[in-house]
Amino acid sequence: MTAANSQAEDSPSGRFVAGIVKRCARAVLSWLYQVKVTGDAHYRAAGQRVLIIANHTSYLDPLLLWAFLPDDVTFAINTRIAEHWWVKPALRFVRTFPMDPTSPMSTKALTRYLQGDRKAVIFPEGRITVTGALMKIYDGAGLIAEKSAAVILPVRIDGAQYTPFSRLQGVVRLRWFPKISLNFLPPRHLSVTACCPKGNLHRRRRTAGTELSDLMCEMIFATGERRQTLFHAVLDARRVHGGRRQVLEDMSRQRITYNGLITRALVLGQALQRTLPTEHRTIGVMLPSAAGTVATLLGLQHRAFVPAMLNYSLGIESLVTTCSLAEIRTVVTSRRFITAAKLEEAVERLQEIVRFVYLEDLAATISRLDKLRGALAAITAGYWQPDEGIDPDQPAVILFTSGSEGVPKGVVLSHANLLSNRAQMAARVDFTAQDIVLNALPLFHSFGLTAGTLLPLMSGMLTFLYPSPLHYRVIPEVAYDINATILFGTNTFLAAYAKHAHPYDFYSIHYVFAGAEKLQSDTRRSWVEKFGIRIMEGYGATETSPVLAVNTTMHYREGTVGRLLPGIEAHLEPVSGIEHGGRLHVRGPNIMLGYLLADQPGVLVPPRSTQGEGWYDTGDIVELDDEGFVRISGRAKRFAKIAGEMVSLTRVEELAAKAWPNVISAALSIPDSRKGEQIVLLTEQPSATREALVAAARAEGLGELMIPRSVQSIDAIPLLATGKVDYPALQGYLPEFRDS
Secondary structure, three states: OOOOEEOOOOOHHHHHHHHHHHHHHHHHHHHHHOOEEEOOHHHHHOOOOEEEEEOOOEOOHHHHHHHHOOOOOEEEEEHHHHOOOOOHHHHHHOEEEEEOOOOHHHHHHHHHHHOOOOEEEEOOOOOOOOOOOOOOOOHHHHHHHHHHOOEEEEEEEEOHHHOOOEOOEOOEOOOOOOOOEEEEOOOEOOOHHHHOOOOOHHHHHHHHHHHHHHHHHHHHHHOOOOOOOHHHHHHHHHHHHOOOOEEEEOOOOOOEEHHHHHHHHHHHHHHHHHHOOOOOOEEEEOOOOOHHHHHHHHHHHHOOOEEEEOOOOOOHHHHHHHHHHOOOOEEEEOHHHHHHOOOHHHHHHHOOOOEEEEHHHHHHOOOHHHHHHHHHHHHHOOOOOOOOOOOOOOEEEEEEOOOOOOOOOEEEEEHHHHHHHHHHHHHHOOOOOOOEEEEOOOOOOHHHHHHHHHHHHHOOOEEEEOOOOOOOOHHHHHHHHHOOOEEEEOHHHHHHHHHHOOOOOOOOOOEEEEOOOOOOHHHHHHHHHHHOOOEEEEEEOHHHOOEEEEOOOOOOOOOOOOEEOOOOEEEEEOOOOOOOOEEEEEEOOOOOOEEEEOOEEEEEEOOEEOOEEOOEEEEEEEEEOOOOEEEEEEEHHHEEEEOOEEEEHHHHHHHHHHHOOOOOEEEEEEEEOOOEEEEEEEEOOOOOOHHHHHHHHHHHOOOHHHOOOEEEEOOOOOEOOOOOEOHHHHHHHOHHHHHO
16 A cells, blocks of 8 residues: 545546535534634645644544645545445545554555655544543554654644534533634654664654654643633633533532532622722632632632632641731631631631631621622623633732741742643543542642642532541542542542541542652552552642642553653753752743742742743752653752762651551651761651661662661651641651750
C-alpha cells in the first residue's frame, strides 16, 4: 500500500462536484453548530508534509475537519470502519488512507505516503472518547510523524462531544446543536531523534508516543477557557451540564444544584456588600467545609472582594499573624461553627483587631424580595458581564501556608491561577460528570480548595464536603454511603482510613489522589491489598495552586509523584553535595501572584527565584528521569550535612517507616562539634531503638550516615490540620539532645 485510496473522481467534473458538496456541508454545519475556527493561520504555516492530529469526540469529527480544512487532505481511516454501510457513501467525496490497526505495514505505508510531501489526518486515540477526556494515545501515530519527518499540526475539536453523535450518553448532558469550535495550534516537530539512539526502536517508539501524548494534553490545556473569573466558570459549567445538575452536598445531606448554588452566591454577595467595608476588599473567611462556605466564597468574589481563607487549626497567635499580614479588618464566620469548633477563645482574641460578621445575623437581613431578586438574577446570569468587569488576573483568594517550617505566609492566587490548575489536571485525568467526589480536606488548604472543590464543581461532578479529615472511622462509611468514586487525602489520613475501614467501604472508588506529604510504601501497599486500589501520588504547593505533578492511569510510576502537568516549565538548580537532581524551580500560569509577608503587611511580593521574575523556587530537591517522572528527595531545608555529605531527613523518616510500619516518626538535625550536624529521630514507636534502624538500613542497603545518632520515643508527634508534621513544635524536644 503506497498511495491513498479515493473514491472521489479525479476528473475536473468530479472535483467540481466534491467542492460543491464540501461548501454545502460547511454552510450547514456553520448554521447548525455555529462552528468557530481559530488559529487557521497555523495550517498555512505548517508547510506541505503535515500530519494533522485531532482529539476524537464524536462521529462528526471527520466531517467537521473535512468541511473546514482549506485543502483536500487525506484521512487515515480504520479498514473496519470504512466497510460500514453508513460510511461508504461519504467516502465518495473524501480522500482516504485505509489502515489496519493490527498490521505494522499500515504504519509503514502511511509513513511513505507522507514522505511524498502530503497532508494526512489521523486520530491518535484510535476511538471516540467514552469519558469526555483524552483516551489512550497510540505510539504508532508518533512513530509515523517521527519517521516521515512530518510537521505535526494539532487540532482541538470542542463541543461535538455534547451532541447525540458522541458516545457520552449518560456521561454529559447531550443536546442537538451545541456550539462547536476547531482550534488549530502552532505546528510542532517531535524531538525523538535528539533523545533516543537510532538503534533502539522500542524506546524510540515509546518516546514518540509519550511526546505525542504530551502534545495532545498541552493542546487540551492550551485551548481550555482559563481567562475568566471563578464565578463565570461556574456559569459556563451550568451551561454545559444544566442548571438542575446536583453538584454539592454536605453533612446537612441536602444536594445543591448549579441553580441553587448560583442563587445562594448572588443573595449572599448582595447581603455581604451591604455590611462589608468598601475600603478594605480583603475579607477573612473562617467557616467549615460546607456548601454554604462555597456560596460565600463565590458571593464575595462576585462582588470584587478577596476572601482570605483562615486556617483556624493553626492556633490563636498564627490567626493573629495571618490577619495582620493580609490586613484583614473583617471576618465572616458562623456562631454555630465557632461553638462546634470550640473557637470562642480565638474569636475573643481576634475581636481586638477584626470585626466579625456572622452568617446567622446576615440571614436575618435577607428578605423574601432579596431571595426573589437573587433567583431571577441567577436565571439570567451569564447574559451579561457577570463579575462587574473583574480581571481574571486579579486576586481570587488568599490562602496561608501551614507554617510547618516557620511563620505562615499569605499566598495570593488569581482566578486565572486556579482555573489554569483545574485545566491542567483535567487535561491529564479522565474526570467525568458521573464521578462523585468525597472531599474531607479543609477549604483553607489549597489541595482541598482547588482539587477537592473547584475542579469537580467546574466539571459537573457531585462533591460531598465533609468537615474534618480526622474522623477516621466515619469517612470510610461516608464513602460507602454516597458511592464515592474519587477521594483526596494525605498519607497520614489515607493510612488511618485503611486501618479503620471495612474492605468493602471503598468498593466504588476508582481514583485516590494523595498529596501534601510523602506517600509511604506501607500506605500504598495497604490500599492495594485491602481495597485493590492503586493510590495516585501527586505533588504541589500552595504557591502553585497547588498541583505540579501527578501520577495517572496512563502514566504511573511507583515511588514518584508522576509527571509535570502541561504548561509548566521546570529548571533543576544544582545543589552542592547532591549528585542526582537539583533544586526545583517552576514557572507557569498556575504560579501565584505573590506572597504577603509578616514583615511587609499588605504588600504583594511577586514570585522570583534565581531563574528570574515569575519563577517559583519550590525548595525541594527532585530528580527527573528520562520519561519525565518526578522523584522527590526532600526539602532543601531538610537535609543534614554530616562529614561533608548531604543526608535527606525525609529519607531517614522513610527508613524509620520501614522499621516501624504505620508509626509516625520525624527526623531533625542539630549541630555537632565533630561532624557538623547530627540527626535525631523522634518517633511514636514505644521502646524504639537505634539497633532496629541499623537492621532496616542494612536490609535496604543504606550506609551508616542514614542512621540517626539518637532515637527518642514520645507520646505523639504534633501534626498540622493537613496531616503534615509540625516541625517547629518538635524543636522543644531537642534541648536534651544538644546537651548530651
